[in-house]
Amino acid sequence: MKKIFVLFLLIFFKAGAQTSALSVADSLYALGNYASAINEYAKAGDKKASLQIARAYNVIGNYDKSVAQYTSILESNPKFDLARFELGKLLLKTKSFGPALDEFNVLTASKQENPEYYYYLGRTYESVKNADKANKAFKAAVAMDSTHLRSLYALGKYYVGQEIKDSALVYIDKGLRFYKDDVAMINLKALAFYNNGQFQLAIPHFERLLELGETKPFVFEKLAFCYFRNWEPERALDTYHKLSMFPDKLAVAYAGLGQVYFEEKELDSAQYYIEKSIEERMALFPQEYASLGRIARLKGQTKKSMDYYERAWEENKDDYRNYYQVCILADEYYKDPKTRLNYYAKLLKMYPDIVPFLKERVKKRISEIKEEIHFASN
Template sequence: MIRISILFLVFIFKTEAQTSVLNAADSLFVLGNYSNAIRVYKSHSNQPEVYDKLAKSYTAIGNYDEALKYYELGVETNPTNMLLKYDYAKLLSATKKFKEAKSIFSSLIKTDSLNPNFHYELGLVLEKLNDSTAINAFKTTYSLDETHQKAIYEIAKTHLQKREYALVDKYVDKGLESYQNNAKLISLKAQNYFWSQNYREAIAWFEKLIDLGEKSAFVYEKISLSYAKHFNYEKAIEYRLKALKFNPHDATARYVIGTYYLNTNDFENAEKFIKDALFLLDQPLDKEYMKLATVFNRQKKYKEAVETLKIAIKEAPDNYLAHFQMAVTLDSYYKDYDARIKVFENLLEKFPDKGMNAFIEDRISKLKQEKFIKEGEKKD
């Protein structure tokens, strides 16, 4: 009898000791001391009881191989534990093991087809696998939960990619009913208006996005372009300069800003930004040099314009418009009538079949008439 009592006391002691170990490990985990929690969990006598805790601890410190190993052991030991399977599948997805994740999410759906998040997570995996049925999984999620913000975003994003603007509005508006400050949905709304060329509405929604703290190069660039479409170049410049801070060596952005300054007659800044762009670009630059020449012409800096157009023509010798711009510039630059007439005659000879030839012939005729009048005045 005494022996039985002693054995019972030993059992109670061991059980309490193991409970104490588990409590200590759990406390370490809760406090974020994951590595020490792992050490204590591994000292627990009933390892299958702590497989899931070890998996979560290893996940927390970023050791995903060990985490997956313990999730797999946990699922094998307790195959009916849906939460364990769900966490396992999510880690498989996060570590790009999409086929394995798809298999587990599919099995979870078979067990509980009314759980919207199972369908959502499966949709994300299918998306990574380039499976076109991903949208069906997201729509199933939506049908089960019309407030599921993440599913709504994925559905609306897919419709935006297909330029199905009305459907984007439908889903985004539904999502904003339950969460009006969802920045991702507001971004889709703004982009939807931008790509459907409703720039006024796009501006309003991009402004909302900025008010929510979404200050990215993409947002600033798109709102700048929207303002430019409404000829509000001051605002277009303001936001494009903010976008430029994210990538100061963006030659395209600098060139665009230069053209905006040109439209506001701020020739000094137009010249500066277009020159900067030309310095950064590493491609045929005829169009960019032509724009810079326009800036010089608007300032009546004809010599600089001529030199710039020479570079443009060197970049693209067959660019008719560059040759035409050169002729028009030389017409303003040269004083001698014969030289001005010769410029246009050479252009006609070089490009005999272009659409501007009627204008050129008319200009030659007027120059000859002006020359005749001037010569007559000298004789008198």
């Protein structure tokens, strides 16, 4: 009887010591004193304490020790799903994608109705560029929980990126039915229409983003372009001016303003802003030079237009269309037929594979100029 009583006391005091160690460790952990908390958890030595040690190593960024601790826990407790789930997320965070897939596949194979397991499985497949398996996992998460916003977003984002608007909207609209002011979903919906060229339908969603405080440059940029393509020049101009408030978007804003003014036949303003956009750019700008070429031509400035198109062509010699414009303008500007002939001949020599209809047009013009030269010499 005495031995039993002593044994009872030993068990009681050991349990009390463990409880005391855990209590101290928990307090240290809550205060962010993770190193000291790890030492106290080690004194307790039970499953909960081991899990907290793994978490503490994770928090302080000692991922190798955290992974080792989680692995040790699972060796002793293979059905400890919480530890396996946390280990899977840590492996995903540290880009150990193969081991992460192993852990999440074990969790999803357990037949538990937990959409989070499938969501993180999908995230991991995304990371290894396996879109089919990623989408299958996200769809499984949505099947378990139709309001699982992160999986709905992942699916919507994928289909927006693939420019498959109808499929994207299926998942985006499901998310918005439950979270109508979710800015990420609203942005996806705006982009689904934008990428599909449905600018009028995109406008209210970009406007809604601004109403919700998403005053970011890309929202102003895309909204301005939508207004422009929807024949709303005043709103386009106003929005491009707002975009110009962002220093790193000045070139884009000025180019947009130039485009709107050009379409409105306000050529001086168009020229001003396109030139400003060129000043702001630190890269190549063949399109801007081509735009200035069009403006100069409309203003009757043939030589200036030719110079701009030639600069556009020099910036990007893969695009034969700008040099074709140089040929046409040279044909108008130079009186000497041999000079004009040389431009067209150079075009065919540099670009023997230009589109057939253009090649025929150039060949015809070459024949006409040669005939002109022939008659002039007789």
